[in-house]
Structure formats: C-alpha cells, structure tokens
Amino acid sequence: xxxxxxxxxxxxxxxxxxxxxxxxxxxxxxxxxxxxxxxxxxxxxxxxxxxxxxxxxxxxxxxx
Numbered sequence: 001x002x003x004x005x006x007x008x009x010x011x012x013x014x015x016x017x018x019x020x021x022x023x024x025x026x027x028x029x030x031x032x033x034x035x036x037x038x039x040x041x042x043x044x045x046x047x048x049x050x051x052x053x054x055x056x057x058x059x060x061x062x063x064x
Contacts (some may be wrong), residue, residue, distance in 0.1 A: 031038075
C-alpha cells in the first residue's frame with residue numbers, strides 16, 4: 001500500500017507542472033487588490049466555519 005502511494009505521488013509530480021502553481025492570486029483576479037482578496041477569503045471562511053459549527057452541533061446533539 002505504501003509503495004502504491006509513493007508511486008501515485010511520483011506520478012502526480014511528473015504530470016502536474018510546477019509553474020502553474022507559482023502564480024500569485026492577484027494575477028488571476030483582474031481589478032481586485034490583495035486586501036480585497038484577503039477580505040473575501042476571511043468573510044467566506046467565517047461563513048463556512050459558522051455553518052460547519054451549526055451542523056456539528058446538530059450532529060453531536062443527535063448522537064448524545
């Protein structure tokens with residue numbers, strides 16, 4: 001199993017070009033500054049964590 005995982009990692013390393021991941025987020029977003037991107041990420045993370053917390057509370061209350 002471990003050899004299969006190592007082979008999979010080597011396969012991905014060869015096939016996925018590393019230059020595609022070297023670009024910054026601002027290069028892909030035209031017209032947005034770095035600060036606005038950071039605010040969007042923070043707000044979306046807060047919303048996601050709020051929803052996940054509510055779901056987890058309901059899940060834990062159901063099985064307690």
